[in-house]
Amino acid sequence: MSRRGNGRRAVSPLLLVIRESTNMKQVLLLLAVALVASWSFGQTNPPSAAWSGEPRSAEQELLALEQAWAGAVQQRDTAKIDQIQAGEYMFTDPAGQLWTKSRELDTLKSGALAITSFVLSEQQVRLYENTAVVAQRITWTGAFNGSDISGPQRMTDVFVKRDGRWQCVTSQATRISSP
Secondary structure (H helix, E strand, O other): OEEOOOOOEEOOHHHHHHHHOOOHHHHHHHHHHHHHHHHHHHHOOOOOHHHHOOOOOHHHHHHHHHHHHHHHHHHOOHHHHHHHEEEEEEEEOOOOOEEEHHHHHHHHHHOOEEEEEEEEEEEEEEEEOOEEEEEEEEEEEEEEOOEEOOEEEEEEEEEEEEOOEEEEEEEEEEEOOOO
């Protein structure tokens, strides 16, 4: 509390509520609401955060990372893919085969996997502290060892946040059959 020029003490509005309230439950409820409101407002990014240079939400980061990954596969940018995938990354392809990170990168480098179009849609992100699951539909055009692999698939990627950045630790794809 401070003194005003007229010799009276300035009293905060919160103290006035406490002094005037005879019901302590009301005071505690008011404090709880104020704390929750201040905490929740501080935890959300405004819709314009992606454009203003402010930090993006984890969901936005992951969706942007998925898009960058799709572009890197299409462009055979193995350096970018190496950053996105964790060292222990593994992929289960639609045929049920297990791929390591090194096998995937070697296949892209050799040209055995050639993707000419890669579209992501129906994306859903689930966050669990430092782990995230991204489920999505992918539609690509391309070939593997000369065989056409074009078409829609369901893809699930699991990311872990380490040292301030998201890395994919495992992926699984399932071909969507024609109705």
